[in-house]
Amino acid sequence: ILNVEQSPQSLHVQEGDSTNFTCSFPSSNFYALHWYRWETAKSPEALFVMTLNGDEKKKGRISATLNTKEGYSYLYIKGSQPEDSATYLCAFPNTGNQFYFGTGTSLTVIP
Amino acid sequence: ETGVTQSPTHLIKTRGQQVTLRCSSQSGHNTVSWYQQALGQGPQFIFQYYREEENGRGNFPPRFSGLQFPNYSSELNVNALELDDSALYLCASSYTSGSGTDTQYFGPGTRLTVL
Numbered sequence: 043i044l045n046v047e048q049s050p051q052s053l054h055v056q057e058g059d060s061t062n063f064t065c066s067f068p069s070s071n072f073y074a075l076h077w078y079r080w081e082t083a084k085s086p087e088a089l090f091v092m093t094l095n096g097d098e099k100k101k102g103r104i105s106a107t108l109n110t111k112e113g114y115s116y117l118y119i120k121g122s123q124p125e126d127s128a129t130y131l132c133a134f135p136n137t138g139n140q141f142y143f144g145t146g147t148s149l150t151v152i153p
Numbered sequence: 154e155t156g157v158t159q160s161p162t163h164l165i166k167t168r169g170q171q172v173t174l175r176c177s178s179q180s181g182h183n184t185v186s187w188y189q190q191a192l193g194q195g196p197q198f199i200f201q202y203y204r205e206e207e208n209g210r211g212n213f214p215p216r217f218s219g220l221q222f223p224n225y226s227s228e229l230n231v232n233a234l235e236l237d238d239s240a241l242y243l244c245a246s247s248y249t250s251g252s253g254t255d256t257q258y259f260g261p262g263t264r265l266t267v268l
Contacts (some may be wrong), residue, residue: 046195048195073252073253073254074252074253074254076256076257078259083261084261085157085258085259085260085261085262086243086245086259087259088256088257088258091254091255091256093254131195131196133196133257135253135254136253137209139184139186139201139203139208139209139253140198140201140209140211141186141188141196141198141257142198143188143195143196143197144195145193145194145195146195
């Protein structure tokens with residue numbers, strides 16, 4: 043069983059604040075690192091699939107970076123809005139098809 | 154909207170019973186994975202089916218079994234339910250399997266409560 047850790051477990055920020063959280067994963071046998079956003083009562087939604095060391099991806103105000111050598115990825119949200127409130131999950135596929143998820147970071151953006 | 158649907162939304166069973174959860178994958182996706190999310194944890198991989206064959210299994214006992222059908226639907230069956238089986242069950246479909254880079258598209262989940 044692989045250990046995928048996310049921190050912090052939860053976060054409360056004011057509207058307009060920028061924030062970031064971390065996903066740590068094993069640095070060996072790397073295939074990819076996936077980020078998902080999961081709003082309450084909805085399906086988890088894919089944000090990014092990151093594959094290369096040094097990768098940086100962006101989708102609107104959300105961006106992510108990847109360091110495969112040290113085994114971490116950061117997710118950044120610039121100018122948080124109430125609609126960004128969700129749980130953010132990272133997933134690390136092992137042997138190509140078995141995904142290991144972290145426990146998620148629960149973000150609440152206060153208007 | 155991912156196009157992945159699950160039924161039922163909620164289910165209550167008693168210990169020892171059997172349950173079948175259903176998933177309808179996105180059209181054209183030949184791979185489906187099932188996950189269990191217990192309270193306070195991330196989703197745990199149960200197993201994956203690729204072209205109707207099991208293609209990887211997590212640390213779950215044999216009383217968890219599955220089927221995948223040619224029409225992109227699939228089932229998760231759990232026999233002899235235990236209290237610890239109470240969880241949210243998610244299915245996710247993808248176009249291919251094995252690369253680890255394919256995006257998985259999730260359904261909204263089935264909440265199972267075992268009394």
